[in-house]
Each structure stands twice: as C-alpha cells, then as structure tokens.
Amino acid sequence: MKARVLVRPKQGILDPQGAAVENALGHLGFSVSDARIGKVIDLEVDAADAATAKAQVEKMCEQLLANPLMESYEVEIHG
Amino acid sequence: MASPQPRIGVVTYPGSQDDRDALWALAAVDAEAVPVWHEDAELPDLDAVVVPGGFSYGDYLRCGAIARFSPATQAIVGFANAGGLVLGICNGFQILCEAGLLPGVLLRNAELKFICRDVALRVERTDTPFTTRCSEGQTIVIPVKHGEGRYLPPPDLDPRQVVLRYTAECNGSVDDIAGVCNAAGNVMGLMPHPEHAVDPLLGSADGGLLFASLVEAARTRALASV
Numbered sequence: 001m002k003a004r005v006l007v008r009p010k011q012g013i014l015d016p017q018g019a020a021v022e023n024a025l026g027h028l029g030f031s032v033s034d035a036r037i038g039k040v041i042d043l044e045v046d047a048a049d050a051a052t053a054k055a056q057v058e059k060m061c062e063q064l065l066a067n068p069l070m071e072s073y074e075v076e077i078h079g
Numbered sequence: 080m081a082s083p084q085p086r087i088g089v090v091t092y093p094g095s096q097d098d099r100d101a102l103w104a105l106a107a108v109d110a111e112a113v114p115v116w117h118e119d120a121e122l123p124d125l126d127a128v129v130v131p132g133g134f135s136y137g138d139y140l141r142c143g144a145i146a147r148f149s150p151a152t153q154a155i156v157g158f159a160n161a162g163g164l165v166l167g168i169c170n171g172f173q174i175l176c177e178a179g180l181l182p183g184v185l186l187r188n189a190e191l192k193f194i195c196r197d198v199a200l201r202v203e204r205t206d207t208p209f210t211t212r213c214s215e216g217q218t219i220v221i222p223v224k225h226g227e228g229r230y231l232p233p234p235d236l237d238p239r240q241v242v243l244r245y246t247a248e249c250n251g252s253v254d255d256i257a258g259v260c261n262a263a264g265n266v267m268g269l270m271p272h273p274e275h276a277v278d279p280l281l282g283s284a285d286g287g288l289l290f291a292s293l294v295e296a297a298r299t300r301a302l303a304s305v
Contacts, residue, residue: 013231014251016191067141067177069184070231 001045001053004076007066008038041065050077084111085126085297090151090171092117096133097168097274104274105129108290110297120150126297127164128155130171132224132272142185142227143173152178164208164297165266166289169225172258172268181261181268182236186229189251195224197282198271199246200257207242207260208296209267212288218246219285221271228270230256237262243269 009015015036022035043060047053057075066073087110091098098114105112113123117135122128135146146152152174159165159180167175175181188194197220202213213219230252236259243258250270258269273286 013186014189014229016187016189016251020191064144065140067144067184069233070186 001047001050002078003043003045003053003057004078005041005043005057005061005065006038006074006076007041007061007071008073009036010070010072013070038071045077050079053077084109085294085301086111086113086124087127087129087294087297088113088115088122088125089129089131090115090117090155091131092133092135092146092149092151094134094137095131095170097131097272098133100272100274101129101131101168104277104286104290105294107277108287108294110290110294115151117146117149117151120154122151122154122158125158125163126301127166127293128158129293130155130165130167130174131274132169132171135170135174138170138227141177142170143175143177146170146174147177156180159261159266162263162265164293164300166209166293167266167268168272168274169223169228169270172270173227175266175268180266181259182240183230183232183259185227185270186231187227188225188229193224193226194228194250195222197222198249198257200243200271201246202242203244204239204242204260207264207267207292209260209289209292210242211295212292219288220283221273221276221286222282223249223271224275225250225270228252230259230270232256232259242267243271 018036045053061073089101102112202217228250245255260267273289276283276286
C-alpha cells in the first residue's frame with residue numbers, strides 16, 4: 001500500500017520559513033498570504049487493506065513522524 | 080569505597096560535536112568524565128549523565144527525533160526515571176524533549192538565523208542540582224550556537240520548571256525560556272553551552288557554575304549510595 005503523510009506546523013505556531021517564502025513570493029509580484037511549510041513523507045506499507053495501513057501510519061505519526069506539540073498530520077492511502 | 084570524584088558520563092552520538100568539550104569541562108570542575116558510546120545499551124556505573132550538543136544522526140526528521148531511539152538514550156531514560164541526574168545541552172536538550180524526559184519542543188529560530196554569540200541568562204531557580212552554585216536572579220553569560228532553539232512549552236508547563244531565561248529576546252522562545260527541568264528536578268535541558276564557558280580565557284567561566292553544581296550534587300549522591 002502506498003501511503004503519503006503530510007506534516008504541517010500547527011495552526012497558531014509561528015512558521016518563519018513560511019513567512020520568508022511568502023515574502024520572497026511578494027518580491028516576485030505574487031500576492032499571497034498564509035504560506036506555511038510542512039513536509040511530505042511517502043511510504044510503502046505492508047498491510048492487507050487500506051484501513052489497516054491507515055491505522056498503522058497514524059500510529060507511526062503519533063510515535064515518530066510528527067511531534068504533536070508543534071505539528072499536525074494527515075494520512076492518505078493510495079491502494 | 081566511594082570515588083572522591085563523581086563519575087559523570089558524556090554520550091557521543093554520530094554527529095555529536097561538543098562531547099569532548101563537555102568531557103573537558105567536567106574534568107575541569109573535578110569530575111571523572113566518562114565517555115559513553117551511543118551503541119551502549121547499558122551505562123557504566125555513573126553518578127550523572129551529560130547529553131551534549133551537535134547534530135545527532137544529522138538531525139534528520141526533527142532535531143533529536145532519531146537519537147531518541149539509540150541504545151544509550153534508552154539507557155539514559157531508565158537512568159533518569161530511576162532518579163539519576165541528567166543534563167542536556169543544546170542538541171542534548173532537543174533529544175531529552177523528544178525522549179519525553181523534558182516538556183516541550185525546540186523549533187527553528189524565529190529569525191531563521193543561526194545564532195552564535197554570548198547571551199545573558201537569568202537564573203530563576205537555585206534549588207535544582209544544576210544551579211546550586213548560582214544565586215537566585217543572578218545573571219550569567221554563556222554562549223549559544225543554534226539554528227533551532229525556539230522553545231515551545233506544552234500548554235500546561237508548570238512555571239516552576241523554568242530554570243533559565245534569556246534576559247533579552249534571543250531566538251523567539253516563549254517567555255524567553257532558555258532552560259527547563261522536569262517536575263522531579265533531576266533532569267535539565269538548556270540551549271546555551273556551559274561547556275564553552277568554563278574558563279575566563281574563553282570569555283566567561285559562568286558555565287562552570289552549572290557544572291560545579293552538578294558535580295557537587297553527583298558527589299553527594301555517590302557518597303550517599305555507599
């Protein structure tokens with residue numbers, strides 16, 4: 001099963017990287033706001049079905065892939 | 080017989096940088112400094128442990144996130160949970176947070192700059208094993224050198240756990256927090272580097288106050304256990 005994890009800085013947490021990129025985009029003439037930078041983690045999970053894979057990856061997020069104090073995560077499973 | 084010098088371990092991970100300075104600083108304040116390798120699943124007989132600065136395991140994923148799984152870190156968690164004295168410096172602070180021994184997390188500096196300079200710190204508590212040689216409210220000068228030192232406490236942090244604060248805005252840390260301890264007080268972490276400030280020739284000897292406090296506490300424990 002292919003899994004994709006999206007890890008984002010939690011709402012309300014200052015993301016200086018996002019702010020710097022937003023500022024740079026402004027210099028290029030783009031009008032943007034609320035730029036936030038997270039990360040994507042792609043995994044090949046050994047699981048019988050999508051629900052089992054999702055449950056496993058969520059456990060991985062809780063235990064390692066995200067720090068719940070500062071990050072939120074989303075798990076996508078692509079058969 | 081108790082050793083006249085307390086035995087204090089310093090862990091070396093792949094990517095540790097300040098382990099040698101920490102060993103040197105501990106010896107300078109009359110401790111027997113004992114190197115500990117990251118693969119050691121059992122700690123030697125120690126009275127305290129220092130987790131030093133650097134970029135353990137390349138700081139992949141998040142600072143300290145991978146070091147948490149090393150055999151030595153697991154052993155340190157057991158040592159700390161049994162009441163052992165543990166001091167985490169910079170990356171060591173990040174590792175202890177990721178390992179759950181200290182509250183909170185350290186994020187990228189608010190200004191996105193790597194900060195490398197002397198900073199003034201206010202000592203908020205002198206009743207921890209790491210600060211008995213300081214006086215309450217004292218200002219000490221110790222260098223910082225980090226890109227990810229912005230401390231974010233958990234919402235329920237007991238303000239009593241704040242041991243050191245920057246006297247001026249440094250990296251965007253909430254409430255200018257520079258160092259915290261656990262609720263029991265036997266584990267402490269700080270972003271500044273006391274091991275780089277143990278000799279006036281290096282600009283400040285104030286870091287020696289923290290190490291001397293630790294050595295004294297470790298010696299007392301070593302003698303009590305005989």
